[in-house]
Amino acid sequence: MSTLFLRTLRDDPADAEVASHRLMVRAGYIRRAAPGGFSWLPLGWKVLRNVERVVREEMDRAGFQEVHFPALLPREPYDLTNRWTEYGDNLFRLKDRRGNDFLLAPTHEEMFTLLVKDLYSSYKDFPLHLYQIQTKFRDEARPRAGLLRGREFVMKDSYSFDIDDAGLDRSYQEHREAYIRLFERLGLPFVIVSAMSGAMGGSASEEFLAPLEIGEDTFVSCGSCGYAANVEAFVTPVPDPIPLDGLPPAVVHDTPNTPTIATLVAHVNAVPELRHPEREWTAADTLKNVIVLLRQPDGAAVPLAIGLPGDRDVDLKRLEAQVAPAEVEPFTDESFAAHPVLAKGYIGPGALGLTQSSGIRYLVDPRVVAGTSWITGADTSGSHVIGLVAGRDFTPDGTIEAAEIRDGDVCPSCGSTVEIARGVEIGHIFQLGRKYAEALELTVQNDQGRPVTPTMGSYGVGVSRCVAAIAESTLDDIGLCWPREISPADVHVVVAGKDGGPQLGAAETLSADLEAAGLAVLLDDRAGVSPGVRFKDAELIGIPTIVVVGRGITDESNPTIEVKDRRSGERVDVALPDAVAHLVATCAH
Ligand code: ATP
Ligand code: MG
Numbered sequence: 001m002s003t004l005f006l007r008t009l010r011d012d013p014a015d016a017e018v019a020s021h022r023l024m025v026r027a028g029y030i031r032r033a034a035p036g037g038f039s040w041l042p043l044g045w046k047v048l049r050n051v052e053r054v055v056r057e058e059m060d061r062a063g064f065q066e067v068h069f070p071a072l073l074p075r076e077p078y079d080l081t082n083r084w085t086e087y088g089d090n091l092f093r094l095k096d097r098r099g100n101d102f103l104l105a106p107t108h109e110e111m112f113t114l115l116v117k118d119l120y121s122s123y124k125d126f127p128l129h130l131y132q133i134q135t136k137f138r139d140e141a142r143p144r145a146g147l148l149r150g151r152e153f154v155m156k157d158s159y160s161f162d163i164d165d166a167g168l169d170r171s172y173q174e175h176r177e178a179y180i181r182l183f184e185r186l187g188l189p190f191v192i193v194s195a196m197s198g199a200m201g202g203s204a205s206e207e208f209l210a211p212l213e214i215g216e217d218t219f220v221s222c223g224s225c226g227y228a229a230n231v232e233a234f235v236t237p238v239p240d241p242i243p244l245d246g247l248p249p250a251v252v253h254d255t256p257n258t259p260t261i262a263t264l265v266a267h268v269n270a271v272p273e274l275r276h277p278e279r280e281w282t283a284a285d286t287l288k289n290v291i292v293l294l295r296q297p298d299g300a301a302v303p304l305a306i307g308l309p310g311d312r313d314v315d316l317k318r319l320e321a322q323v324a325p326a327e328v329e330p331f332t333d334e335s336f337a338a339h340p341v342l343a344k345g346y347i348g349p350g351a352l353g354l355t356q357s358s359g360i361r362y363l364v365d366p367r368v369v370a371g372t373s374w375i376t377g378a379d380t381s382g383s384h385v386i387g388l389v390a391g392r393d394f395t396p397d398g399t400i401e402a403a404e405i406r407d408g409d410v411c412p413s414c415g416s417t418v419e420i421a422r423g424v425e426i427g428h429i430f431q432l433g434r435k436y437a438e439a440l441e442l443t444v445q446n447d448q449g450r451p452v453t454p455t456m457g458s459y460g461v462g463v464s465r466c467v468a469a470i471a472e473s474t475l476d477d478i479g480l481c482w483p484r485e486i487s488p489a490d491v492h493v494v495v496a497g498k499d500g501g502p503q504l505g506a507a508e509t510l511s512a513d514l515e516a517a518g519l520a521v522l523l524d525d526r527a528g529v530s531p532g533v534r535f536k537d538a539e540l541i542g543i544p545t546i547v548v549v550g551r552g553i554t555d556e557s558n559p560t561i562e563v564k565d566r567r568s569g570e571r572v573d574v575a576l577p578d579a580v581a582h583l584v585a586t587c588a589h
Contacts, residue, residue: 001524005042008537018214020471021146023480027540036143036151043541044467046488048154051186051466052133054485055156058182062174064129064158069111071135075101077110081439085297086325092137104137109436109458112159116454117442123163125444126454127171131158133463145214147468148424154464160457161437163446168431168455172204175429175459179208182461183426187483188470190426193219194229196321205233205430209423210469217423218317220405225414231405232321237412242371244392255384259345261286261310264384268375274386286310287374287388289347291360292319293335294326303331303339305352307364307376307396312403319402341379348377348385349394363400364390424469425462432456474567480542481567489522490514490587492543492566496531496550506576507549510561513580519587542566545586547579 006028015032016022024030029044040048056066075093078084084091084103092104105111112130120128136155143151160171176192183190188210195207207230209217221228229235253274258264261283268274268281275281288310293301304323306314320328336344341357352362357379368374370391378385388394408417434453436442443451462469467486474481484490493511497503504525511523522543524534531550538546544566552560552573559576563583574582 001522002526004522008540016146018145018148018468018472019475020468020480021148023475023540023542024146024468024471027480027537027542029480030147032146034151036140036149038147038150038464043488047467047482047486048464050486050488051463051470052154052156054185055182055461055463056133058178058185059131059156059158061181062129062178064131064178066132067115067130068132068134069105069108069115071105071137073103073105073111075103077114077440078103081110081436083110088297088325088327090138090140092139105134106136106138107155107458107460108132108134108157109159109432109456110440113436113440113442113456116161117440120161121444123444123446123452126161126163127167128161129158129171129174131156131459144216145468147464148214148472149216150464153462156461156463158459160459161454162456163444163452163454165455168433168457172429172431172457175457176206179427179429179459179461183208185485186466186470187474187485188426188466189473191219191221191228191423193221193423194233195428195430196230196232205428207425208427208429210426210473211421211423212469212472213422214472215422215424217425218405218420219423220409220418220420222411222414222416222418224416225411227411227413227418231315231420232318234318234401234405235412236366236401236403236405237410237415238366239369239372241369241391244371244389247371247373247389247392248387250385250388250393252378252383252385254382256382258382258384261288264375265310268384268386281375283311284309285375287349287364287368287376288312289349289352289362289377290314291331291335291342291347293329293331294323295329296326301329302326303335303360305347305358305360305362306400306402307349307352307362307368308403309365309367312365312406314402315404318404319400322400322402343377343379343381346377346379346381346383348379349388349396350377350385351379353395354397362396363398363402364396365403366399366401367403368396368399424465424472426466426469427459427461429459430457432458475542476567478536479540482542482544484544484587484589487543488520488541489543490519491521491545491547491583492538492541493521493523493547493549494531494534494538495523495525496534496548499527502554503549506553506559510547510549510576510579514583517580517584519583539566545583547583 009026012022013025030038033039094102133156162168190208195205218231258267290306295301341351351358368390373389375386407420411418437453446452495503495507511521514521546564548562560573564571
């Protein structure tokens with residue numbers, strides 16, 4: 001370490017929101033170079049390369065072949081799939097000196113499809129699996145949490161090509177199994193959840209999430225049946241419709257100063273003639289109507305009204321997943337001014353819908369089935385309607401999965417209840433189908449000599465994100481704590497003696513012997529650094545086995561070293577002559 005390009009820091013970096021980021025900066029693994037861009041120092045680079053190695057080994061073991069594309073790509077292929085536009089602000093676009101459009105690739109479906117089109121023409125060449133490990137670029141709106149969400153990051157992306165759907169199913173399964181093996185090897189706890197395929201298009205899709213509080217994804221899981229889904233892909237169980245016969249009529253009432261759900265509920269419970277005949281009204285009896293602007297990739301903005309039970313908020317991520325590639329923007333006072341029929345705070349289904357007075361598309365939560373009766377806005381300031389029945393008094397344009405999901409909601413798979421937790425998306429596998437092959441006119445001959453369009457799968461692992469996710473899942477109060485497979489070294493040798501003492505020489509000899517035995521060693525031989533600081537740094541850096549060469553070696557009859565397990569803190573004294581064999585055995589576990 002006396003020559004290692006490393007400075008450990010005592011203080012947390014000011015801009016670090018999560019522990020893994022703080023510790024990786026403090027322990028000298030990474031440095032911030034740009035918003036969402038990091039430089040890798042020697043220790044960090046080793047960890048990244050180790051994660052890459054595991055990913056590569058598992059891809060190779062599955063029989064997938066590694067290729068490598070440029071990151072700087074021409075516009076044309078991305079025009080053919082419309083992603084030049086659809087990717088919106090997330091795409092880094094640039095021009096060359098001749099004025100030609102280029103992009104920094106956010107993902108490479110187009111290029112892989114074109115490469116296969118270039119070289120293959122017969123069904124006999126399939127199935128085919130190709131992958132690369134490469135730097136990707138996305139102009140993320142909110143780069144965050146260090147390596148977890150960068151604007152420049154390392155991804156492993158693979159693509160499968162098959163002639164028929166059964167082949168795609170097999171390829172998808174092979175990838176799924178390879179991912180399970182690789183995340184297990186990385187020592188990264190994960191759950192597999194159903195997912196939306198987002199801007200990629202396609203059908204079957206699952207995400208691998210590392211269950212971590214700091215994650216940006218929310219997923220539901222059911223303890224009874226094993227159902228697990230990203231909230232974006234959660235499908236609300238739809239209640240049975242209620243017969244319309246005999247439901248009381250809708251009546252409009254004055255409800256002054258009740259522009260919020262809370263004030264409305266308080267009002268209808270307080271005014272005797274508005275009270276529920278048997279119980280208190282709750283927010284769940286109200287139909288809340290939220291209006292947003294959908295900004296299309298071409299820049300046009302279209303309003304959308306969402307009707308949902310008033311005890312639930314709109315979940316922005318769920319909404320965004322439904323309306324992608326459009327982005328969701330607030331419906332501002334200006335937008336209200338442009339739609340005078342909307343009475344802010346008192347908007348109701350009377351004004352909403354493509355054929356209603358506002359002309360605004362109106363989608364409701366799937367719970368708003370025919371026969372459900374609601375307290376909702378009467379489209380005049382200061383008034384609401386009680387008993388407005390879906391399917392009798394109003395007919396929305398459709399339904400939308402945009403309401404928040406809560407602990408205890410009904411499991412769509414078994415009817416039991418679901419739990420909510422947060423996670424970091426570390427991998428994503430999905431069946432693309434023929435979208436890209438069709439757009440880029442990839443056809444090959446089938447066994448009857450007729451042209452067919454292959455079907456594709458696309459599979460990603462966030463390699464640099466995994467580094468942070470592993471750090472986050474394994475760290476403790478005193479520092480990083482790497483799983484052996486990806487640790488920057490096997491053993492951290494700490495010299496615990498005065499400068500000039502016999503410990504340094506002994507530690508150097510031991511380190512050389514360990515290296516000769518095939519172990520990677522980090523030797524703290526820094527002069528002028530106290531043993532206390534060395535211990536603290538060893539704990540911070542997080543190599544799984546720490547060896548202390550201290551006073552024990554001066555016992556001539558029985559020289560010993562101390563071997564400490566970084567995770568458990570367990571220490572054992574080991575006789576110096578046995579040290580190499582002991583450590584080789586320890587590191588083999
Ligand atoms: P997210 O929902 O987190 O933005 P995504 O669904 O857009 O990710 P994919 O297109 O599925 O990401 O990319 C494959 C993998 O690349 C993801 O599973 C994730 O691990 C990783 N990844 C995506 N965006 C980033 C980023 N900005 N920084 C680091 N890793 C990323
Ligand atoms: Mg994804």
